[in-house]
Amino acid sequence: MKGTSSAQIRKALKEVENQLEPKRENLIPALQVVQEKLGWLPREAMLGISRYLKIPESEVWGTASFYAQFRFSPVGKNMIVVCRGTACHVRGSAGILRELERELEIKPGETTEDLMFSLERVACLGSCALAPVMVVNGKVYGNMNTVKVKHLIEELRKQETKKSGKSKKTRRVK
Numbered sequence: 107m108k109g110t111s112s113a114q115i116r117k118a119l120k121e122v123e124n125q126l127e128p129k130r131e132n133l134i135p136a137l138q139v140v141q142e143k144l145g146w147l148p149r150e151a152m153l154g155i156s157r158y159l160k161i162p163e164s165e166v167w168g169t170a171s172f173y174a175q176f177r178f179s180p181v182g183k184n185m186i187v188v189c190r191g192t193a194c195h196v197r198g199s200a201g202i203l204r205e206l207e208r209e210l211e212i213k214p215g216e217t218t219e220d221l222m223f224s225l226e227r228v229a230c231l232g233s234c235a236l237a238p239v240m241v242v243n244g245k246v247y248g249n250m251n252t253v254k255v256k257h258l259i260e261e262l263r264k265q266e267t268k269k270s271g272k273s274k275k276t277r278r279v280k
Contacts, residue, residue: 109180110144110151118143119154128158137170146177182217182224184262186210186242191230193237198251202238203227205252209259222266223259 118140125139126132136159140151147170156163170176188194188203207213210223217224233239236248242258 110146110148112150114144115148115151115154118151119158122155123158128160130159130161133159133161133166133169134173137166137176141176145181146179180217180221182221183266184223184243185226186223186240187226187228187231188214189231189233189237189239189241190227191234191237193234194231194239197237199238199240201252202240202250202255205255206240206259209256223262 121143122136122139126136133155136155137147137152140155141147144151152166152170153163156166159166170178186206188199188206190199190203203214206225210218210225212218212223212225214225214227231239231241231246233246233248236246238250239246239248240250240255241247242262247254247258
C-alpha cells in the first residue's frame, strides 16, 4: 500500500512548528494540523510531535487514540459514508453498503490499496427525508439505490483515470 513520504511528514511537522509553540497544551492542535495536512497520523509524525512538544511518545499516542477524530491509517481520496439510521435502514441502506463493499472490495473502516476510496458507516446523517443517504467527499447523495451506487463509483473512477491518464483497479488494504 502506498503511504505518506518522509518529506510530506517533515512538511506537516514544519507546519506545526510554524503555527504552534512547543507547549504540552498544543498536543491536540498539533495532531489536528498533521492530520489536516496528511489525512492521517503516521507514527513518524507522532514521534516528531513528541520531540517538538517535549512529551513522551506514549502520551501523544494515548491522546490521539482517545479521540475518535484521529486516524492511524491513510484514507482514500474519496471518503464514502453510508447512513445506517432507521429511515435509511428501512429504505435499503444495507443493500447500498453491500454494493459498495462488493464494488470496492473493502469493508467499512477500510481503504482501498490505491488510496482512492475509504468506506465508513454512521448511525445517522440527519437527512432522513432523503433516505437512503450516503455522503461522498462531503456531498450528500439521497434516494440512493444499488444502480446509482454503481454509477457513482464508475464516475469517480473515470475522473481519477482522466487525472492520472491511466486505468486503475482498486484493491483493499489488508
